[in-house]
Amino acid sequence: MGHPLRNDAAEFDTAVQPPESRAGLGLRMLRQMFSSWPSVVAAAILIAIVLTALFAPLLSTADPVAISPAERFALSSDLHPLGTDAFGRDIYSRVVHGARVSLIVGAGAALVSVSLGLVIGVVAGYFRAVDSVIMRTMDGIMAIPSILLAIALISLTGASLMTVLVAITVPEIPRVVRLVRSVILNVRSEAYVEAAVTLGSPVWRILLRHMVPNTVAPLIVQGTFVFASAILTEATLSFLGAGLPTEIPSWGNMMSEGRMYFQLYPGLVLYPGIALALTLLSVNILGDVLRDLLDPKMAKRA
Amino acid sequence: MFPYVIKRVLSSVPVMIVVAIVVFAILRLTPGDPAAVLAGNDATGEQLDRIRESMGLDQPLLVQLVTWFRQLLSGDLGESLLSGIPVTRMIGERLAPTLSLAVGTMGVTILLAIPMGIVAARKPGGVLDRAVMSFSVLGFSIPIFVTGYVLIYLLALRFGWLPVQGYRPMSDGLWAYAERLIMPIMALSGVYIALVARITRSSIIEVMGEDFIRTARSKGAPERRILMRHALRNAAVPIVTVLGIGVASLITGVVVTESVFNLPGLGRLVVEAVLARDYPVIQGLILLFSFTYILINLVVDILYTVFDPRIRY
Numbered sequence: 001m002g003h004p005l006r007n008d009a010a011e012f013d014t015a016v017q018p019p020e021s022r023a024g025l026g027l028r029m030l031r032q033m034f035s036s037w038p039s040v041v042a043a044a045i046l047i048a049i050v051l052t053a054l055f056a057p058l059l060s061t062a063d064p065v066a067i068s069p070a071e072r073f074a075l076s077s078d079l080h081p082l083g084t085d086a087f088g089r090d091i092y093s094r095v096v097h098g099a100r101v102s103l104i105v106g107a108g109a110a111l112v113s114v115s116l117g118l119v120i121g122v123v124a125g126y127f128r129a130v131d132s133v134i135m136r137t138m139d140g141i142m143a144i145p146s147i148l149l150a151i152a153l154i155s156l157t158g159a160s161l162m163t164v165l166v167a168i169t170v171p172e173i174p175r176v177v178r179l180v181r182s183v184i185l186n187v188r189s190e191a192y193v194e195a196a197v198t199l200g201s202p203v204w205r206i207l208l209r210h211m212v213p214n215t216v217a218p219l220i221v222q223g224t225f226v227f228a229s230a231i232l233t234e235a236t237l238s239f240l241g242a243g244l245p246t247e248i249p250s251w252g253n254m255m256s257e258g259r260m261y262f263q264l265y266p267g268l269v270l271y272p273g274i275a276l277a278l279t280l281l282s283v284n285i286l287g288d289v290l291r292d293l294l295d296p297k298m299a300k301r302a
Numbered sequence: 303m304f305p306y307v308i309k310r311v312l313s314s315v316p317v318m319i320v321v322a323i324v325v326f327a328i329l330r331l332t333p334g335d336p337a338a339v340l341a342g343n344d345a346t347g348e349q350l351d352r353i354r355e356s357m358g359l360d361q362p363l364l365v366q367l368v369t370w371f372r373q374l375l376s377g378d379l380g381e382s383l384l385s386g387i388p389v390t391r392m393i394g395e396r397l398a399p400t401l402s403l404a405v406g407t408m409g410v411t412i413l414l415a416i417p418m419g420i421v422a423a424r425k426p427g428g429v430l431d432r433a434v435m436s437f438s439v440l441g442f443s444i445p446i447f448v449t450g451y452v453l454i455y456l457l458a459l460r461f462g463w464l465p466v467q468g469y470r471p472m473s474d475g476l477w478a479y480a481e482r483l484i485m486p487i488m489a490l491s492g493v494y495i496a497l498v499a500r501i502t503r504s505s506i507i508e509v510m511g512e513d514f515i516r517t518a519r520s521k522g523a524p525e526r527r528i529l530m531r532h533a534l535r536n537a538a539v540p541i542v543t544v545l546g547i548g549v550a551s552l553i554t555g556v557v558v559t560e561s562v563f564n565l566p567g568l569g570r571l572v573v574e575a576v577l578a579r580d581y582p583v584i585q586g587l588i589l590l591f592s593f594t595y596i597l598i599n600l601v602v603d604i605l606y607t608v609f610d611p612r613i614r615y
Contacts, residue, residue, distance in 0.1 A: 136316055136317070136320055137320060137324075139316075139317045139320065140317055140319075140320025140321045140323070140324050141320075141324060143317055143318075143320075143321050143592045143595055143596050144321060144324065144325075144588060144591075144592045145550050145553040145554050145588075145591055145592065145595065146550075146554065147553075147554040147557060147558075148553070148554075148557075148572065148584075148587070148588045148591060148592075149588070151572065151576050151584065152325070152328050152584055152585070152588055153328060154576075155575075155576045155579055155581065155584055156328065156329060156332045156336075156339050156581070157332060228443075232445055235445060236445065236447070236554070236558055239447050239558070239561075240557070240558070240561055240573050240576070241573065241576075241577055242573070242576045242577070255447060255448075255451075262451060262454070262455075263459060263466070266451070266455050266459070269451045270451065270452070270455070273445070273447070273448035273451060273452075274448075276445060276448065277443060277444045277445065277448050280442075280443040280444070280445070281439065281440070281443035281444070284439055284442055284443045285439060288439070
């Protein structure tokens with residue numbers, strides 16, 4: 001199905017860029033990237049969230065998993081800035097630790113799906129014999145709504161950080177594969193690739209030196225969107241009760257547990273919800289800016 | 303046109319077959335004994351045998367695959383492990399809330415998103431354009447369950463304008479039915495509106511640079527007519543495409559929305575089945591949703607030829 005979707009592979013311009021020193025390019029991109037205030041705010045929020053995740057134990061006021069029945073639904077205090085939940089656990093510390101879980105899931109899913117997708121996509125794009133089998137399989141996986149595929153995998157394997165990561169990553173792979181494959185197909189007919197083939201370069205060298213580097217820019221953009229989408233999927237799965245084990249303080253788990261008491265204590269759902277929305281918002285804004293920078297052809301349109 | 307339609311219909315058959323094989327494979331490729339996985343930790347040997355038999359897990363893999371396809375072709379999705387009720391009947395009983403939600407969201411999206419995209423495209427970089435683009439980033443980023451709870455908090459708890467959650471069939475009165483769908487549709491349409499408004503905007507901006515628009519301008523056609531007649535018509539193909547692709551996020555959204563607002567539809571059924579580890583039900587619903595998605599996109603592809611007579615494959 002060759003639809004002109006957002007971030008669709010075919011949209012990426014792989015034409016030869018004018019030469020520019022690497023440092024100069026990096027500097028120009030950085031300057032361009034932070035020339036508008038939304039991207040500056042987004043970057044600031046994301047940096048804050050990353051720091052929060054890194055230093056979660058230092059920033060917490062209490063143990064995020066310590067249960068104390070005597071303090072159920074405590075109001076805001078110095079020890080519990082946002083109060084406590086139904087088990088007397090500190091909401092603030094749980095939100096802080098939730099950043100860790102979300103970033104690990106997002107980064108893990110992005111890294112794994114991009115690297116697996118790269119390998120599969122290169123194989124499909126270069127070795128025509130296996131192309132149609134791979135691509136039909138990818139079409140099939142893509143036709144299954146990702147959350148349902150993840151739910152089916154988790155319902156069979158049981159929930160743990162590992163299985164949730166796998167369940168979130170698998171549905172993301174086909175999009176990466178299509179992207180990589182289309183870049184490979186595009187550069188196959190470039191003169192420099194044909195020259196390398198004529199000169200008798202070994203296949204691995206043609207792939208690694210002449211073709212794969214072209215996938216880096218689009219993959220960075222795609223990776224950002226996978227990162228956001230994986231965080232959202234984890235939160236959704238946990239919210240539905242089909243995600244991470246309940247003892248892990250993730251934003252989705254917090255919202256899932258807080259639902260029952262929402263009418264009396266809306267903060268149980270709203271605080272982790274706001275943290276989640278801010279994270280996704282900042283990643284998506286930066287992703288858009290990155291795409292505009294790395295992919296001039298798309299930038300003109302979107 | 304007809305050879306194209308037939309070709310397109312035939313090309314979606316392999317995708318459906320692959321989906322069926324993937325769904326089949328998920329259970330069989332799981333490490334361990336699938337019957338034990340399905341039965342849970344404290345199942346007796348007798349229960350295991352029953353599951354093995356009822357799902358044909360005691361047969362060789364190839365036989366299972368053939369049986370699976372034969373069942374699917376005759377419209378049999380198996381029975382719930384818990385209640386023994388046929389999955390197709392369970393689906394039938396839960397269809398109405400989900401359809402109401404999906405159709406309502408689709409309608410609201412088309413009514414709002416396309417005008418939003420047009421307005422934004424009239425002056426790229428202008429105030430309205432920025433407003434629409436900001437809304438679209440927000441729509442993408444704020445999860446449905448967050449929007450849903452904010453809506454409940456404001457419209458139901460704070461102001462008491464709408465009931466908190468639940469579902470009433472249309473036979474209970476039109477307003478009782480509609481008022482419980484307003485918030486779910488608002489929450490669900492956010493992502494969809496964002497997606498469609500964005501593509502409407504960018505495709506119209508692209509079309510506006512074409513030669514025929516300049517021709518229309520130079521012959522003095524009013525801007526309104528240029529937008530509606532020349533630009534929108536030519537931007538229709540990408541818009542309709544995204545409406546079709548967006549159905550995937552709509553399906554995910556339905557599962558979440560029905561949980562937030564306690565609507566007894568197919569999305570709730572998925573979640574209930576997962577929590578009860580009722581695998582035949584999960585399997586049946588995945589197939590149903592995926593096939594719906596494939597069929598909608600098939601219809602979209604065929605619609606291309608209606609919107610854009612230039613397309614000939």
